[in-house]
Amino acid sequence: MSIASKYDASQVEDKWYTYWMEHNYFHSTPNEKKPYTIVIPPPNVTGVLHMGHMLNNTIQDVLIRRARLTGLNACWVPGTDHASIATEAKVVAKLAEQGINKSDLTREEFLKHAWEWKEEYGGVILEQLKKLGASCDWERTKFTMDPEMSEAVIKTFVDLYNKGKIYRGYRMVNWDPEAKTTLSDEEVIHEERQGLLYYLNYQIEGSEDFLTIATTRPETIFGDTAICINPNDDRFTHLKGKKAIVPICGRVIPIIEDEYVDIEFGTGCLKVTPAHDENDKVLGDKHNLEVIDIFNEDASLNSFGLHYEGQDRFEARKNIKKELDQKGHLIKTENHINKVGTSERTKAVIEPRLSDQWFLKMEDLVKPAIKAVLETGQVQLFPKKFENTYRHWMENIRDWNISRQLWWGQQIPAYYYGDGKEDFVVAESIEEALTLSRKRTQNDNIQLSDLRQDEDALDTWFSSWLWPMSVFDGVRNPDNAEFKYYYPTNDLVTGPDILFFWVARMIIAGYEYTDERPFNNVYLTGLVRDKQRRKMSKQLGNSPDALKLIEQYGADGVRVGLLLSSAAGNDLMFDEDLCNQGKSFVNKIWNAFRLIKGWEVSDTIKQPESSKKGIEWYHARFQQTLAEIEDHFSKYRISDALMATYKLIWDDFCSWLLEIAKPAYQQPIDRKTYNDIIHALENNLRILHPFAPFATEEIWQTIKERSSEEALIINHWPEQEAIDTKVIEGFEYASHVISGIRTIRKSKNIPFKDSIELHLLSNEKVSSDFDSIITKLGNISEIENTQTPLEKALSFRVKSNEYFIPLTGTIDIEAEIAKIEDELKYTKGFLVSVSKKLSNERFVNNAPEKVVAIEKQKLADAEAKVEALEKRLASLS
RNA sequence: GGGCGCAUAGCUCAGUUGGUUCAGAGCACUUGGUUUACACCCAAGGGGUCGGGGGUUCGAAUCCCUCUGCGCCCA
Numbered sequence A: 001m002s003i004a005s006k007y008d009a010s011q012v013e014d015k016w017y018t019y020w021m022e023h024n025y026f027h028s029t030p031n032e033k034k035p036y037t038i039v040i041p042p043p044n045v046t047g048v049l050h051m052g053h054m055l056n057n058t059i060q061d062v063l064i065r066r067a068r069l070t071g072l073n074a075c076w077v078p079g080t081d082h083a084s085i086a087t088e089a090k091v092v093a094k095l096a097e098q099g100i101n102k103s104d105l106t107r108e109e110f111l112k113h114a115w116e117w118k119e120e121y122g123g124v125i126l127e128q129l130k131k132l133g134a135s136c137d138w139e140r141t142k143f144t145m146d147p148e149m150s151e152a153v154i155k156t157f158v159d160l161y162n163k164g165k166i167y168r169g170y171r172m173v174n175w176d177p178e179a180k181t182t183l184s185d186e187e188v189i190h191e192e193r194q195g196l197l198y199y200l201n202y203q204i205e206g207s208e209d210f211l212t213i214a215t216t217r218p219e220t221i222f223g224d225t226a227i228c229i230n231p232n233d234d235r236f237t238h239l240k241g242k243k244a245i246v247p248i249c250g251r252v253i254p255i256i257e258d259e260y261v262d263i264e265f266g267t268g269c270l271k272v273t274p275a276h277d278e279n280d281k282v283l284g285d286k287h288n289l290e291v292i293d294i295f296n297e298d299a300s301l302n303s304f305g306l307h308y309e310g311q312d313r314f315e316a317r318k319n320i321k322k323e324l325d326q327k328g329h330l331i332k333t334e335n336h337i338n339k340v341g342t343s344e345r346t347k348a349v350i351e352p353r354l355s356d357q358w359f360l361k362m363e364d365l366v367k368p369a370i371k372a373v374l375e376t377g378q379v380q381l382f383p384k385k386f387e388n389t390y391r392h393w394m395e396n397i398r399d400w401n402i403s404r405q406l407w408w409g410q411q412i413p414a415y416y417y418g419d420g421k422e423d424f425v426v427a428e429s430i431e432e433a434l435t436l437s438r439k440r441t442q443n444d445n446i447q448l449s450d451l452r453q454d455e456d457a458l459d460t461w462f463s464s465w466l467w468p469m470s471v472f473d474g475v476r477n478p479d480n481a482e483f484k485y486y487y488p489t490n491d492l493v494t495g496p497d498i499l500f501f502w503v504a505r506m507i508i509a510g511y512e513y514t515d516e517r518p519f520n521n522v523y524l525t526g527l528v529r530d531k532q533r534r535k536m537s538k539q540l541g542n543s544p545d546a547l548k549l550i551e552q553y554g555a556d557g558v559r560v561g562l563l564l565s566s567a568a569g570n571d572l573m574f575d576e577d578l579c580n581q582g583k584s585f586v587n588k589i590w591n592a593f594r595l596i597k598g599w600e601v602s603d604t605i606k607q608p609e610s611s612k613k614g615i616e617w618y619h620a621r622f623q624q625t626l627a628e629i630e631d632h633f634s635k636y637r638i639s640d641a642l643m644a645t646y647k648l649i650w651d652d653f654c655s656w657l658l659e660i661a662k663p664a665y666q667q668p669i670d671r672k673t674y675n676d677i678i679h680a681l682e683n684n685l686r687i688l689h690p691f692a693p694f695a696t697e698e699i700w701q702t703i704k705e706r707s708s709e710e711a712l713i714i715n716h717w718p719e720q721e722a723i724d725t726k727v728i729e730g731f732e733y734a735s736h737v738i739s740g741i742r743t744i745r746k747s748k749n750i751p752f753k754d755s756i757e758l759h760l761l762s763n764e765k766v767s768s769d770f771d772s773i774i775t776k777l778g779n780i781s782e783i784e785n786t787q788t789p790l791e792k793a794l795s796f797r798v799k800s801n802e803y804f805i806p807l808t809g810t811i812d813i814e815a816e817i818a819k820i821e822d823e824l825k826y827t828k829g830f831l832v833s834v835s836k837k838l839s840n841e842r843f844v845n846n847a848p849e850k851v852v853a854i855e856k857q858k859l860a861d862a863e864a865k866v867e868a869l870e871k872r873l874a875s876l877s
Numbered sequence B: 001g002g003g004c005g006c007a008u009a010g011c012u013c014a015g016u017u018g019g020u021u022c023a024g025a026g027c028a029c030u031u032g033g034u035u036u037a038c039a040c041c042c043a044a045g046g047g048g049u050c051g052g053g054g055g056u057u058c059g060a061a062u063c064c065c066u067c068u069g070c071g072c073c074c075a
Helices: A009-022 A051-069 A084-097 A107-121 A124-132 A147-162 A218-223 A234-239 A278-286 A303-308 A313-326 A366-374 A386-395 A430-441 A481-486 A496-514 A546-564 A576-598 A609-634 A638-661 A671-688 A693-703 A725-747 A771-778 A813-839 A841-846 A849-876
Strands: A035-039 A073-077 A166-176 A181-183 A188-204 A210-215 A226-229 A243-245 A252-257 A269-272 A330-343 A351-360 A380-382 A414-416 A424-426 A489-494 A519-524 A756-761 A780-786 A793-798 A801-806
Touching: A009 A546, A009 A693, A035 A051, A035 A481, A051 A073, A051 A124, A051 A489, A051 A546, A084 A107, A124 A546, A147 A166, A147 A424, A181 A351, A188 A218, A188 A313, A210 A218, A210 A269, A218 A303, A218 A313, A226 A234, A226 A278, A269 A278, A278 A351, A303 A313, A313 A330, A366 A386, A366 A496, A380 A386, A386 A496, A414 A430, A424 A430, A489 A496, A496 A519, A546 A576, A546 A638, A546 A693, A576 A638, A576 A671, A576 A693, A609 A638, A609 A671, A609 A725, A609 A771, A638 A671, A638 A771, A671 A693, A725 A756, A725 A771, A725 A793, A725 A801, A756 A771, A771 A780, A793 A813, A793 A849, A801 A849, A813 A841, A813 A849
Parallel strands: A035 A073, A035 A489, A226 A252, A380 A519, A489 A519, A756 A780
Antiparallel strands: A166 A181, A166 A351, A188 A210, A188 A243, A188 A330, A226 A269, A243 A252, A414 A424, A756 A801, A793 A801
8 A cells, every 4th residue: 555655635625525515514404403503704705715714714614513523513604795895896996997987887787797797706705715625505605685685684774764773864974085985983994194284374354363273174164164262262352253254265254162172272263164074063063054065075176165176185285285375374384193084995085074874873772782792691702802892882882874875785775755855765665665655645646757766875784784694584584494493603703803893783683683692602813914913914915825825735734724823812923834834733644644554454463561551541641632622612712622632643642652552663563452543543533623624534534435424524523531530640650751761862872772671769659550651662671670779870760769771881970960969959949948838827727728738749749759869869979 | 082902932822710840832943863654753952030110918920000012992
């Protein structure tokens, strides 16, 4: 038989993925088993796989595969998100390349292009997930704009409207002049930018006097409708009741008084532009000021901008500065750092803008969601630290602006039957809207053609907040069997950056519509960063190509690499070395398998004692680790679960057990040991499968012929048994002895192939159960008991027992004495600190009994060791 | 400006309710090793005043205060 000495992932991965797909192992239907459900955070339909997805989906796949092995009915629902702004922006850009302007198209024409784009690029990311090994139930793949998904969205909108939770408001919103849409507060990123503070002179009407205001946005003077001073500001008492003249446009505006004005900032005079600043809007409302909007939707100036009409706001700013300067209105400028809102998607500077928008009242909706996470623990966040962040956001929540001036998305189901702002009805279909309109207006002459649907689309999150329900059709048919079976889902795995956008809103929707949590646990992964701690992003170009990584290290290698160092909620400093480590690990177990498979098995030889003991020990060790892994999983400590598995396989299985069981060169192995080792290997594969699905299935299927019912992916998790700690302790002692032997061999350059004697001076009883293993791994000819220290020998101690290895030739007695003196000094020091502790009455009285007992044991051990060391020293000198 | 969090070995991180020889792991590093499972290997080893200072306690990496440095979220 020839098995390649290097594991070749490329030969293996597609084969098994196809096999799993063909046998439908990923597909789930309701049955008598308990369900385990995860809904995927739907990636942008036109997106490509990046490192964040890889991490996120690897974790989900680990959880799903483990659930499947533990006998749960595992269901992982995949899908994609229509990502309104991002996708529409891409389509607009593509059309622009072809010389097509979005504004020249009808809604229908544009949507046709958008759907074509979606068909062409959509779902690429799902194909990439398959390369990673994701065992999603592909038959259930959903898209947030699938007809039935959209229907659920519309139904929800209508319902919330009818409950009075959705309203239309003329509000200051965040306007993205590039995408020409509003953004929710969460989609705006505030940045510090270096700018200028302009000091401008406004003439006071009917006098030659001027007042000076400071502004960061001189171009907005065209929208000024007042000057505001603080009534407590003595400097300006003479201005009270007067009027000022806006430079350039010459408009006369009142000087109003309000304590809102910060006397310290700028000049203490504030220009008020209600249309273009949130605070000014509040002032304007309070003082009944006129509202003058000076911008077009692309943030160029409109006719209020006079001769600047048509100029972009930043260009206009420069030009106005010049004119103001020439006309003597500009006193000076100062450098000033101001916070600028920018669009998360287009990076454009946000323009506060007044417009008609749709809002969802959040105040009552959030209540059950706050309770579920912070009071009852119905929904648990991992790690817990995010609860504080969640609280802060939820308790300060503002109404959600759910309308977007986009076409790609669900169109708002509001139908206008007249020209008035309030002349509309909200309905699931235009036919219903007609009935409602007729009823409302008492006018039966209204026809379908008289109705005009609101132009806006809904915020993408308004569809994804229903995701855990809508993928099982739970919004339209809450009583359907699948929904009842799979919902609430178990775990949600996502990044902390969308805790509010998505997670919180899903919880809100869940309680509003099902009176139930949408999921029990939320695992928040960290962000993937590069070695310089920069977030991986396309712009920086510091993100490795996901598929190339898989090609280079194998999907298993990448999965293991990503998980090795990614505690929940901690950012992951990604380093390709990690993938290398993952790949090495896969190769390691591959070679272990190769070794075992290469053994010739004999039915006639008896099982050696060492093998028997080794297997007994490994069994106990395996059980111990299994419990540890279980514990890690229960706390979503995935990295720790993997590390425990890694060490079990690499250290305990390969470095200890296989070395113990390995027959002499070209000798056969006994049947019993072989079978036990195969059994142990199979158990290893079972627990490793969630992390490295491909390699484990490959080995599993190569060990022997398996029927399709016997595939590893649907096999079972090993059973937890009682842990034999005695065996583990005994072995641990033996392993220290073996280390001692190895150290002496190394220091004296005794080759391993030369067998040596070992003498034991026993000061405390120790089991000889593992002597056969000590003999084999130390290449010891014989272990002999002795009553007196050996001369002409090197020694080492384990606990208070002393071991001697006789040496021919000269021994450096000085060195041996020095070594023992060092050990003695350390042990004595330790002894002093322990006895100090024990002679402290307050310690003995206050510390728990258990702790005191441990300290007493330590004292006894140390005393015995000191005694042994002193004896030894005496015998040497 | 408000809120949250972090600081432990060269790197990435564990350290659960203060109490085992508790100062750990993996990687990296140093030294040695060709008996064909694997050099993507084996063995042995070095390395930290737990960010600084103060306090509580019989006992502090762990709790409290303070300083310094970093990160995130929100306005």
